[in-house]
Amino acid sequence: xxxxxxxxxxxxxAMDVQAHQHTFAxxxxxxxxxxxxxxxxxxxxxxxxxCLYEQICNLPEYYPYRAERDIFIAHAAEIHxxxxxxxxxxxxxxxxxxxRHLLVAYERAERPFIYCPVDIxxxxxxxxxxxxxxxxxxxxIHALHADFTGRPDVVRALPLERKVLAFFGSSLGNFTxxxxxxxxxxxxxxxxxxxxxxxxxxxxxxxxxxVPAYDDAQGVTSAFNLNVxxxxxxxxxxxxxxxxxxxxxxxxxxxxxxxMHLRSLVAQxxxxxxxxxxxxxxxxxxxxxxxxxxxxxxxxxxxxxxxxLVLRRTWFDPQRYFLLALFRPFLSVNCHIRKAHLCIPTSx
Ligand code: AVJ
Numbered sequence: 001x002x003x004x005x006x007x008x009x010x011x012x013x014a015m016d017v018q019a020h021q022h023t024f025a026x027x028x029x030x031x032x033x034x035x036x037x038x039x040x041x042x043x044x045x046x047x048x049x050x051c052l053y054e055q056i057c058n059l060p061e062y063y064p065y066r067a068e069r070d071i072f073i074a075h076a077a078e079i080h081x082x083x084x085x086x087x088x089x090x091x092x093x094x095x096x097x098x099x100r101h102l103l104v105a106y107e108r109a110e111r112p113f114i115y116c117p118v119d120i121x122x123x124x125x126x127x128x129x130x131x132x133x134x135x136x137x138x139x140x141i142h143a144l145h146a147d148f149t150g151r152p153d154v155v156r157a158l159p160l161e162r163k164v165l166a167f168f169g170s171s172l173g174n175f176t177x178x179x180x181x182x183x184x185x186x187x188x189x190x191x192x193x194x195x196x197x198x199x200x201x202x203x204x205x206x207x208x209x210x211v212p213a214y215d216d217a218q219g220v221t222s223a224f225n226l227n228v229x230x231x232x233x234x235x236x237x238x239x240x241x242x243x244x245x246x247x248x249x250x251x252x253x254x255x256x257x258x259x260m261h262l263r264s265l266v267a268q269x270x271x272x273x274x275x276x277x278x279x280x281x282x283x284x285x286x287x288x289x290x291x292x293x294x295x296x297x298x299x300x301x302x303x304x305x306x307x308x309l310v311l312r313r314t315w316f317d318p319q320r321y322f323l324l325a326l327f328r329p330f331l332s333v334n335c336h337i338r339k340a341h342l343c344i345p346t347s348x
Pocket of ligand 1: 056064169170171173174213214221224290291292
């Protein structure tokens with residue numbers, strides 16, 4: 001862990017930047033050697049991928065972004081009042097566009113506040129931090145460049161007392177239900193009794209709405225999906241002929257998830273120089289590139305329970321497509337009591 005930059009209003013922390021490249025090579029080698037070939041979705045987000053994801057958020061079919069944004073617009077003041085003026089740590093902050101609506105509520109309090117964006121894309125982090133510093137007078141930014149997949153405790157690196165941990169954008173949907181429970185358990189482990197967890201998550205709905213959100217008419221999601229092959233070509237000496245793959249999006253009802261795949265249109269062998277492999281594809285064979293799990297409110301509550309988190313508040317968009325859920329650690333009640341006991345001797 002190294003602190004790269006620091007001034008009064010901006011601190012920039014970086015983690016594992018080195019280990020990163022190695023992991024990409026390793027994950028590609030492992031994933032493409034599996035019986036069902038697969039790739040972790042976090043590798044979508046190189047510079048071009050992050051840019052394409054921003055475009056996805058503007059697509060008419062991709063409702064999750066707007067639904068969550070509408071929740072922030074309608075309820076920012078209430079959310080701010082509920083969480084208190086605590087440091088806001090956001091996993092996968094990206095360009096923070098929708099988070100701004102919440103930051104406005106912090107700003108209106110006319111008191112200093114700390115925003116901690118955590119993201120895998122350092123370029124995005126820097127740009128976002130600079131823009132936010134220009135917009136908000138009371139903001140201080142502690143940015144963290146890290147891959148938090150599977151270990152949200154990377155934010156321990158940030159010296160904060162009380163905090164709001166936020167995971168917006170239905171990014172939790174990329175994890176299996178088991179991984180999600182584990183992620184939340186690790187979150188709970190780093191939460192103080194008065195810390196809060198805010199989760200933005202996409203809800204189950206008709207596949208007629210779900211599938212087009214991941215298979216848009218303009219083909220932006222297709223380009224986003226195929227971009228991971230370009231990335232392998234560029235960073236790992238891959239020789240994918242990207243034109244021989246097509247984008248596939250489907251709703252797996254049994255699992256309650258959208259799946260994205262890349263389907264090879266022909267039988268072919270693809271060398272990937274840097275990992276010293278040649279990957280064979282049968283005609284029609286797919287690489288499973290992403291899961292996007294969908295939840296019901298009850299499933300969200302149950303997920304929290306498994307991690308000792310109690311669902312305390314919910315906010316919805318008018319169509320009830322998306323949920324913003326506020327959790328508190330289950331033990332907070334006991335901790336308050338303990339504190340009250342501690343107060344007695346001093347007040348006597
Ligand atoms: C960023 C994981 C929330 O699952 O909806 C969008 C990614 N993939 N279109 C999602 C995504 C294809 C997105 N998340």
